[in-house]
Amino acid sequence: MRLLSLVLALLLSANLAGCANTKYNANKLPKGVAVNKSITLPVDVSVAYYVPQSKLDSRFYLDNWKVWVEPGAALNDGVRDAFNAYFSNVAMLDRASDKQYGLLVDIDPEWEFASGKAIMTMSYRIFNGSETPVREGKKTFKADIGYVGDNSGMYNAAMRATQLVIVDLLNSLKPDNQMYPATLAMKDTNPLILANLEKPVSSGTGFYINNSGQLLTAAHVLRECMVTKVQAGDKSFNATVDASSTLLDLAVVSTNEATERFLPLRKGSEVFLGETVTNVGYPLQGLLAASPNLTRGNVSSLNALKGSVGQFQFSAPIQPGSSGGPVVSEGGELLGVTVATLNAAKLIESGALPQNVNFALDARYVAKFLDKHQIQYRQVEPNLKGDIRTSNDAALSSVVQMLCYQ
Structure with missing residues (x-):
């Protein structure tokens, strides 16, 4: 704005x-x-x-x-x-x-x-x-x-x-x-003496990955932040980066605040083409209310743009600020992390009108990243009998807003 x-x-x-x-x-x-x-x-x-x-x-x-x-x-x-x-x-x-x-x-x-x-x-x-x-x-x-x-x-x-x-x-x-x-x-x-903590310059989304309060988000959400804060409901926590990968666009941050709810990964991390997914994020910070935005769609392709690493395509609508949010199965398992969307404005100039072409980092690569950095997480057997209530509850109970201050 x-x-x-x-x-x-x-x-x-x-x-x-x-x-x-x-x-x-x-x-x-x-x-x-x-x-x-x-x-x-x-x-x-x-x-x-x-x-x-x-x-x-x-x-x-x-x-x-x-x-x-x-x-x-x-x-x-x-x-x-x-x-x-x-x-x-x-x-x-x-x-x-x-x-x-x-x-x-x-x-x-x-x-x-x-x-x-x-x-x-x-x-x-x-x-x-x-x-x-x-x-x-x-x-x-x-x-x-x-x-x-x-x-x-x-x-x-x-x-x-x-x-x-x-x-x-x-x-x-x-x-x-x-x-x-x-x-x-x-x-x-000390970054706290420099950052303007009254007004974030950008926002993104994160979600709990274990009960010790560690969160997953997209690495680009944290880029150039002097201070990062986590907003979980009416509670606010300072966040520190534990691990980050520019290649995967993935980061883990700590809040030192334990949590009972977090997202498990599907054992084997297999993603099924066409399966229904839920995405939760905090889009358009400063324009929309500071509450989670839930959208639904499906896995539309097991691949993404040429040259991308370990991403799949999904159709649940996202907006700026949704980056770092979870893509969750009907069974309540983490399938991927929202990292990008197709630049519709550029394609419209060429006469194309893409709709809901969004990309997530596959949970298989999330698991490899977490293993490499010795970050605790949980895996569960695929729950193929889940429904919208299971998916929505799992996603909404684990998601938080990431606020970037400079």
Whole structure:
């Protein structure tokens, strides 16, 4: 919904947009803004900065103009250039890195587009190497959008807003290496101090696989999450990743909360062509109510797209947010994990109109993955006398919503 609002606002603004802009020089500050003369530039304090990945990935296509608009790329370049101009030792936060820092700048950016202007507002918090907050604030800068296919206007707004943040940091903290020594490795940063826990950036579905509270979900549901939470009814738990496979698009997370209900795998993991299945998920987070969505269909093919690994096709309808949900047999056994759907929009352009072409990772591969990582699970003999009530009860009692925060 946020992206849709952004597109609509830009479309209105684009009617007023004219020639391409010239990018501002990151080494020059806006008129009336200055760094205290006692500060020698570039400052040699080790600095890390964090920007939510969802904001850096933001892009959309304007069909009327036949151009891609990339606020994320403009934001990334503007923030990077501003920090590099004023610090000699600076890097974007990498949670896999051993690199240490003395100051961490947490940036929460928001775009607005109005009257031919790109408006960047940056809320920010600054932490020292002990993760103690030392400064916070909000800065805004407006720049002409210019030609909608040129990111220069958005770059200028993002870079200038970042400069204003940096100037406030320098003038208020007057940092040096003695005051802010590089002591904390990026990989040791507490994600809870950075993530905006008031608003998830995406959601998915998971389900209990054993009684110790471990959950299965699709690996892509957890991608780029700073913090992942599990919402089970009115209870919320922090989740930690125990095992993950990009190839299989599968992950196991722990909640450390025991459960009585979980989904067993069918012994032998055989899937029968045409058998009825139930799928449960939490689709369209922020649009639909936060309750499980149950759909039914059948196994329509024992294979999936060319090149896919261990997937079958099923017809129970799914929507964004259903990824990671279980595909359950009439007997209440796990047959697969929802991982993808066919891109209908692309096929419609070619004249085809596909319906309910969805894909699940076969439980045989789930079992191999769980065995490899020594994850406990249960197998049961096929219950071929089950019905809709058995299937629905098994699926609904085990499923949870996965919430991704950045």
